[in-house]
Amino acid sequence: MSDQLITHIRNFVQLTDEEAELISSKVTLVKLKKKAFVLTPGKLCKANYFVAKGLMRLYFISKKDIEQITQFALENWWITDYDSVDSKRPSHFYIQAVEDTEVIVLDQLTEDELIARIPAFEHYLRLMLQKAFTAAQRRMEMLNNMTDEERYRSFSSRFPDFNQRVPQYMVASYLGITPQFISRVRARKPRIS
């Protein structure tokens, strides 16, 4: 059930079979229907979620009443609200399944326990955080250094299947552009078929 997580961890660090079994015994697989939430504003975020299958998003509702997407998590990505987990203050984010999704849930106490017992697991989690931080920095750079069209084209070429899986308005929200703009760019794009 948590094979995919173990395989992913072993891409980065070495785990003994005992360690792999310990991790597997401590995490939970949760199947989410499309649009189901694992976190809503006002709640404490108490876990880190590994996407085994499907797609999750983290977003908030802006003062202008607009859904603002801060992060997507495809297969093999982790997603959580670290701010709420760390500070133990209620979150103001939603974490939601964009399609039918299977997540492996690592709750905070379990994470602390596994880290204490398996140094390689902490090493793996640190590397994942480093990737997430790098992605956040790259996104900020992209938002500041590309025209709307460049941003859309760069995103589409880096994640080609994304446009099939995600409603246009979500891609627009993530990229800081309007859905109408995406429609116009798509209309201009020469089609190969």
Next chain:
Amino acid sequence: MSDQLITHIRNFVQLTDEEAELISSKVTLVKLKKKAFVLTPGKLCKANYFVAKGLMRLYFISKKDIEQITQFALENWWITDYDSVDSKRPSHFYIQAVEDTEVIVLDQLTEDELIARIPAFEHYLRLMLQKAFTAAQRRMEMLNNMTDEERYRSFSSRFPDFNQRVPQYMVASYLGITPQFISRVRARKPRIS
């Protein structure tokens, strides 16, 4: 010389005296004059920098030839280009001292060695990454959810001494507003003196 780093680490994790001595023996203190660089575009970023005294910034030059600041690091913050460190590809960022600054340099090979020998040190570095990632998420939220004026006022109240230490155009670049806008807001602000 690295007392400040050891003190900072001990705020988060326990270190034996031997571990603290090992860390101290492996890092280097570098004194930087205002405007000195530890990283420029085209170079490989090979180290993580802990600000013991002073202030650093990470920025890039946008296509419109504008300095775009992605991160500041005050005392007790780490700063690096993880993307370049991880990928071993040349950076396209500058990391520069905003004022006369003392940084403790942890080069990548030393970091790997210390992590392998001191699990608590890895734990500390993971917590620092978590804080940095949280700050990056909060900044993205701020950029998307506040008016220019709210952003400036929120930043000024969270980091009151920043405006004294940092040229106005740098604060503007970080907040995604114009220096002229800051001047106007300051002019409107009632002064207590």
